[in-house]
Amino acid sequence: MYKVVQIQLFDKSAGSSALRLHNGLSKSDIYRSNGISLFKDDITNEGFEYLGKWPQLIAYANNFIERKxxxxxxxxxxxxxxxxxxxxxxxxxxxxxxxxxxxHWVLLGFFDFTSFENIFKLNKKVFIVMHDMWFMTGGCHHVMDCKLYKENCQACPIFPEDPSIASSQHVKKYKLISKYGNMLEFITPSLWLKNLALKSSLLKNQKIHFIPNYFDSHHFKVDSQNEARALLSIDPTKLVVCFGAVNISSIYKGWSFLKKAFIHLKEMFSYDQLEVVIFGNGDLDEFENSIDFKIHYLGFLKDENKIALAYKVSDVFVIPSILDNQPTTIVESMNCGVPVVGFNLCGIPEMIQHKKTGYIAEAYNSYDLANGIRYCLNHDLDVKLMDDYKPGNVLAAHYKLLNP
Incomplete structure (x- = not known):
């Protein structure tokens, strides 16, 4: 039996992609999948090994020193x-x-450069799943508008007083990849990130595969909207807009643009017509002060059945992210039959068929974001997941990598 190991900082929340892929591969009789995480969720996931207190203390120490x-x-x-x-x-x-x-994602004190090298030295096939841009830069996780990743990250704008911080890390990565690159392959969940990685000075000569993140369609599927709304005490006659993220306040998630979009929506819909469902880490007072519609705030959700319920009560899901690789919320929402509105940025437009499965709004344009929400609420769209993102096809792509 072919033995596969997933390595990830957490096994849930932002780290759920590793756990989901582990669960997907575990369904096969050919592969034996296991996982290793530094931290675990409230429950122990079958097949995962969790490191003890000492590695966690090392992580806390790294994060303290790194901040200084x-x-x-x-x-x-x-x-x-x-x-x-x-x-x-x-x-x-x-x-x-x-x-x-x-x-997968192993920073915040889990791996240092020696940790990576000791894995690479084992001479095993290693796939690095790029959930952000860290592996192709001098340390930033998203390059924003910076183009220095195409060269050597000198004169990094993050550290104007000591730009060598980024360039020195770039050198360390260059040495690692130059030495062990023949056994490394990279996976990006979006074509957008793959294309950027191929332009980077660090990864331009590496094998890079586009494979979306796996998700379990058992939870995320089309169900009765009225039954779902009854569970959350939501009026079946209302139009419902949903928004959610692990960390809503992150600058990447575009909350400031969504706030402005709701100002425009107030001119398009009356208070009695529209309600809003929000899930994730956020500030309820901030939501209530910014949105002039009734809000159902579900808080941070760990249970996938509860996350799926948030989609199933909704008529449209909006993702105002300005930097997002391959948002899992889009595939989850669409598999529940709910159209998605997002900006024409990053990996988002790859996943939405404009005016068919959702609406691709002009980048950074809050009015067009609101217009997209209105369009989806006023049209009966036939929402279907594109083939690349279907769970069976994602697993098939991994099987092909594992058995070239």
Whole structure:
């Protein structure tokens, strides 16, 4: 039996893609999938091994030192990571026995550069799943408008007083990839990120595959909207707009644009016509002060059945993200039969068929975002997931990689 290991910082929330792929591969009789996480959710997931307190203390220490070493404006530039210390997991039995290793998101003190190299030294096939841009930059997770990733990240705008912070990390990555690149392959969940990676100085000569993130369609499927609304006490006669993300306040998620869109929606719909469902980490007071419609705030949701319920009560899902690779919320929503409205940015337009399965709004245009919401509410769209994103096809793409 072919042994596959998924490595991820968390096994849920932002780390759910690794767990979902593990669960998908576990359905096969050919592959034995396991996972390794530094932190675990409230429950222990079958097939996952969780590291103890000492590696977690190392992570906390790294994050403390990193904050002192890398001072920058995260509200302007988003997340930046320079792993200084980490945990070596190359000697774990699951790693030693593995035929193939998938490395997902392993920063925030889990891996440092030695951790990566010790895995690469094992001479096993390694797939690095790029959930953001970190592997192709000098440390930023999203390049925003910067083009320095195409060169060597010198003169990094994040650190104007010491731009060598980014360029030195770029050099470390270059050495690693130059030394072990023949056994590394990269996976991007969007064509948008694949194309950017192929333009980067670090990954332009690497094998890069486009494979969307896997999700379990058992939870996310078309069901009775009226029955779903009864569970959340939502009037079946109302039009319902849904918005959700793990961290709604993240600068990447575009909350400021959605706030403005709701101002325009107030001119398009009366208070009695429209209601709003929101899920994820956020501030209810901020929502109530920004949205002049009735709000159903569900908070942060871990259970996939509850996440699916949020889609099923809705008439349209809106994703105002300005930086998003391959938003899982889009495939989840569409598989529940709910159209999606998003900006013409990043991986989002790849997933939406304009005016067929949703609406692609002009980038950064809050009025057009509102117009897209109105369009989807006023039209009966035939919402179907595109073939690339269907769970069976995603697994088939991984099987092809595992058996070239």
């Amino acid at each position: 070493f890398c001072r920058y404006d995260s509200s302007k530039f988003g997340l930046y990571s320079y792993p200084l210390i980490g945990t070596d997991i190359s000697k774990l039995k699951l790693i030693r026995d593995a035929d193939v290793i998938y490395i």
